Amino acid sequence: MSKTIKELAALLTEVSVVGDENTRIQSIAHDSRKVTQDTLFVCISGATVDGHKFIAQAIENGAVAVLVEKDVIVPKHITVVRVPDVKAAMHLVVPYFYDYPARKMRLVGITGTNGKTTTSYVLRAILREAGYKVGLIGTIQIMIEDEIQPIHNTTPDVIDLQCILADMAKAKMDYVVMEVSSHALAQDRVIGCEFDTAVFTNLTQDHLDYHKTLENYAKAKARLFDLVSAAGQTKGNKSAVINIDDAASLVMLEHTTCQCLTYAIHKESDLRASAINVLAKGANFTISGAFGTMDLKLKITGIFNVYNVLSAVGAALAEKIAPQIIQATLEKFTSVPGRFELVDEGQDFSVIVDYAHTPDGLENILHTARQIAKKRIITVFGCGGDRDRTKRPIMGRIAAKLSDVVIATSDNPRTEDPEFILSQVEAGVQEELAGKPHEKIIDRKTAIFRAIEIAQVDDIVIIAGKGHENYQILKDQTIHFDDKEVARAAIRGKQ
Ligand SMILES: CC(=O)N[C@H]1[C@@H](OP(=O)(O)OP(=O)(O)OC[C@H]2O[C@@H](n3ccc(=O)[nH]c3=O)[C@H](O)[C@@H]2O)O[C@H](CO)[C@@H](O)[C@@H]1O[C@H](C)C(=O)N[C@@H](C)C(=O)N[C@H](CCC(=O)O)C(=O)O
Ligand SMILES: Nc1ncnc2c1ncn2[C@@H]1O[C@H](COP(=O)(O)OP(=O)(O)OP(=O)(O)O)[C@@H](O)[C@H]1O
Numbered sequence: 380m381s382k383t384i385k386e387l388a389a390l391l392t393e394v395s396v397v398g399d400e401n402t403r404i405q406s407i408a409h410d411s412r413k414v415t416q417d418t419l420f421v422c423i424s425g426a427t428v429d430g431h432k433f434i435a436q437a438i439e440n441g442a443v444a445v446l447v448e449k450d451v452i453v454p455k456h457i458t459v460v461r462v463p464d465v466k467a468a469m470h471l472v473v474p475y476f477y478d479y480p481a482r483k484m485r486l487v488g489i490t491g492t493n494g495k496t497t498t499s500y501v502l503r504a505i506l507r508e509a510g511y512k513v514g515l516i517g518t519i520q521i522m523i524e525d526e527i528q529p530i531h532n533t534t535p536d537v538i539d540l541q542c543i544l545a546d547m548a549k550a551k552m553d554y555v556v557m558e559v560s561s562h563a564l565a566q567d568r569v570i571g572c573e574f575d576t577a578v579f580t581n582l583t584q585d586h587l588d589y590h591k592t593l594e595n596y597a598k599a600k601a602r603l604f605d606l607v608s609a610a611g612q613t614k615g616n617k618s619a620v621i622n623i624d625d626a627a628s629l630v631m632l633e634h635t636t637c638q639c640l641t642y643a644i645h646k647e648s649d650l651r652a653s654a655i656n657v658l659a660k661g662a663n664f665t666i667s668g669a670f671g672t673m674d675l676k677l678k679i680t681g682i683f684n685v686y687n688v689l690s691a692v693g694a695a696l697a698e699k700i701a702p703q704i705i706q707a708t709l710e711k712f713t714s715v716p717g718r719f720e721l722v723d724e725g726q727d728f729s730v731i732v733d734y735a736h737t738p739d740g741l742e743n744i745l746h747t748a749r750q751i752a753k754k755r756i757i758t759v760f761g762c763g764g765d766r767d768r769t770k771r772p773i774m775g776r777i778a779a780k781l782s783d784v785v786i787a788t789s790d791n792p793r794t795e796d797p798e799f800i801l802s803q804v805e806a807g808v809q810e811e812l813a814g815k816p817h818e819k820i821i822d823r824k825t826a827i828f829r830a831i832e833i834a835q836v837d838d839i840v841i842i843a844g845k846g847h848e849n850y851q852i853l854k855d856q857t858i859h860f861d862d863k864e865v866a867r868a869a870i871r872g873k874q
């Protein structure tokens with residue numbers, strides 16, 4: 380990939396170029412730390428810092444041109460592209476630079492508070508079973524078929540996203556399945572993406588620190604449905620797949636003008652699950668729709684996973700995958716890393732690691748645990764720092780109400796004081812505890828060891844909040860931390 384500044388500037392209306400227009404750039408970056416030789420450095424005035432301040436570092440790392448919206452002083456050999464709005468310019472320039480990779484593959488976007496990662500893994504499995512080459516972008520990692528790359532946000536920023544899509548197009552992916560977070564939609568990270576199928580899982584409380592109200596949060600998610608419905612796109616057959624059991628589906632439907640496939644358990648819908656039987660290690664149910672019916676014996680459990688499977692089936696049907704292929708895949712599908720994942724060292728109690736980090740997520744897994752529990756539920760959980768504080772007491776109440784023993788601990792405290800986060804969680808725990816055993820242990824490893832120490836035959840230990848994460852973000856450092864690893868060590872130590 381390589382373009383001249385002249386080619387890029389031609390895309391912009393209000394632009395002035397000072398310096399050599401024929402300067403050729405090999406990459407684009409908005410983070411000075413990621414700049415390499417012959418890069419165009421894009422200066423973004425961010426919420427925390429101003430990218431224009433990092434021009435010197437960018438030049439030191441190899442930048443040959445800068446895209447700016449302010450006066451800057453640079454050495455003579457650097458080309459300065461000045462525009463009124465850098466973000467708007469970046470949105471035009473970046474997809475062009477990467478040759479609009481999203482037009483070369485079918486793109487499925489999944490949005491919703493919970494269930495995006497799970498749905499994306501199930502859909503990836505179905506599409507692969509159908510013989511397609513599939514790329515995946517989401518919370519856990521990026522995958523180009525089986526090749527894994529790390530990821531920093533659930534949905535990468537515009538530059539990283541277009542770059543990875545270009546790699547996927549080059550590797551001849553037929554499909555890209557991606558999680559589309561509300562932050563990404565609000566920040567236009569998915570500009571340049573032409574979605575073919577868009578999925579809505581659900582909307583419950585999270586991220587109020589960022590969106591302020593649930594209404595704004597819903598509106599951000601609804602942008603995905605504007606995007607999939609947008610006219611004048613290069614590929615045909617656009618669909619929206621929407622969970623109409625969720626009240627916010629009304630907002631998504633308002634923004635949908637393309638073909639729409641609804642799914643639900645409780646309401647009349649295009650795809651409906653019935654005869655649901657939740658078991659300890661799976662779930663049996665029937666899906667009915669225009670295609671006929673599908674009797675399923677799943678290896679993943681919980682009503683929430685019935686919803687996730689419905690959304691993946693909806694997307695697969697929208698993409699015209701045969702029902703027989705869908706059914707064959709679903710019956711083989713075993714798990715998503717860190718989602719209701721059993722840690723089995725042969726102990727006589729169950730240990731489940733799960734990524735529940737929202738009130739609804741926690742409630743769902745604890746209800747599921749209750750449906751299959753023979754004895755007590757011991758819950759270890761916490762809440763992340765620098766994230767929606769209002770969810771902390773709510774999660775505390777849910778944990779106390781639905782567990783027999785609660786051990787409140789730290790999640791990723793980030794820049795916040797772990798004691799303070801825990802005190803906000805505790806406020807909720809105390810309201811619902813009703814005399815049940817409860818401990819507050821700041822250190823997550825000690826908390827997990829404690830839960831496993833007190834577990835008795837047939838109890839279920841739920842370790843919630845961090846799922847697949849293999850790190851813990853503390854004030855001054857990020858350390859290696861893996862709930863499953865710690866749980867395994869605790870179980871072995873007890874045996
Ligand atoms: C609140 C939020 O979403 N912030 C995002 C936003 O940051 P920002 O506008 O504040 O940028 P900034 O930090 O002020 O930096 C301004 C500019 O200076 C540049 N810079 C900065 C430092 C430096 O040394 N050199 C340099 O060039 C930065 O690259 C940037 O271009 O733009 C940045 C670049 O795109 C993002 O990395 C950053 O995500 C931060 C890291 C984040 O934690 N976001 C979370 C909340 C998030 O996005 N989460 C969702 C998932 C949510 C879910 O589904 O549950 C996600 O998609 O991951
Ligand atoms: N459909 C669902 N409804 C409610 N809760 C769910 C659902 N699916 C999963 N969960 C719960 O939410 C957790 C996160 O699930 P998943 O990773 O699939 O969601 P996500 O939307 O990708 O989350 P993130 O916003 O972090 O990317 C799970 O571990 C489980 O506890």
Ligand SMILES: N[C@H](CCC[C@H](N)C(=O)O)C(=O)O
Nearest residue numbers: 736762763766790791844845
């Ligand atoms: N995508 C979510 C992940 C939260 C995971 C939890 N472990 C935490 O750190 O709060 C977020 O960024 O809010």
Ligand SMILES: [Mg+2]
Nearest residue numbers: 495496518558
């Ligand atoms: Mg996710």
